[in-house]
Amino acid sequence: MKVVVLGAGFGGLELSARLSETLGDEVDVTLVDRSEGFVFGFSKLDVMFGRTTPGAVRHRYEDVVKPGVRFVRADVTAIDPGQRRVETTAGTFDGDVLVVALGADLDPAATPGLPEGGHEFYTEAGAFAARDVLAGFGGGRVIVGVCSTPFKCPPAPSETALLMHDLLVRTGVRERSEVHLVMPLPVPVPPSPAASEALLAAFAERGIEFHGGTVVRGLDPDRKVALLGDESSGSEMPYDLFLAVPRHVVPPVVAASGMTEDGWIPVDSLTLETRFPGVYAVGDVTSVGTPKAGVFSEGQAGVVADRIVAQIRGEDGPTYGGVGVCYVEFGGDQVAGVQVTFLQGQAPFGTYDPPSAALAALKGEFGTSRIQRWFGREWSAH
Helix, strand or coil, rough: CEEEEEEHHHHHHHHHHHHHHHHHHEEEEEEEECCCCCCCHHHHHHHHHHCCHHHHHHHHHHHCCCCCCCEECCCCEEEEECCCEEEEEEEEEEECEECCCCCCEHHHHCCCCCHCCCCEEHHHHHHHHHHHHHCCCCEEEEEEECCCCCCCCCHHHHHHHHHHHHHHHHHHCCHHHHEEEEECCCCCCCHHHHHHHCCCCCCCCHHHHCCCCCEEEEEEEEEEEEEECCCCEEEEECCCEEECCCCCCCCCHCCCCCCCCEEEEEECCCCCCCCCCCCCCCCHHHHHCCCCCCHHHHHHHHHHHHHHHHHHCCCCCCCCCCCCEEEEEEEEEEEEEEEEEECCCCCEEEEEEEHHHHHHHHHHHHEEEEHHHHHCCCCCCC
């Protein structure tokens, strides 16, 4: 069976590893991605706040050497889901199965004034560039602003505000600084009331101002002012440093493929199948109903891999259970744990474990184990 996988994030890497482990050379997997390597989302924050270097957290795709798997570095230029055919800058690929795991793109320009007046930290390049910005910041009013929903890794803006507080304390300028978190969501992590309550308590303890239910509609770079709310009833907030979570959009090549509805790819919430036979989609590119976070993409990819194996063996495949575990950075080497289950037609439910050094170690093991499985080498998150 020929399987073409578009995107080598959590979903594409997990899918390829699972198929290789189970089928080896019995399957022909082509994994396509335009990037040089993979970087965990939490590693971007580690670089941004000076904990490590870019070279230490980038995992080169050329190191993916697994039976049955071939990595192709290329841009995807066209997708024909009806024919399961993909055109790329490295040639055309056809598959018996096509899996779209291209994630979400970021569009800073969708927020007026953001490219000129702020610093996005959600891309690899943006986070790495922000490292130098933060290193030279002498204090003042910091706004961590979310420009639209949905956005990847819902706890990340809260983590950034807490880590910003720690940085200002370390550099001795916290007393003459302010930290504000602005987001459209009413609480930091709506699917987990316990996590939201803990984060709000942490904000209050550290003097971080939380502005929930508020959208950043633009920046005025000349006046260094953030424009909040709608135009008719909005307000302004001056800033010295604006750290942005930009608008998320489906990649243009996916939008042009005819697979999307309301901006994202709809899939069967149990099987991850699209309306096109033999075509699956996983992760941030979908509207499956789970948060846009790597751990959910990984879980979905595991189900798709097992369903492909079942198809080959003439068996029934598993279904997706909507479970994800997230580690939330509270600063001070303390990490909390959140497990949430998303089932269609039901409110999310789950558990929360308060911040601890033990969970920080577990978060490190999470990263270490993935690199071992996906790239076949040892790595330490810190």
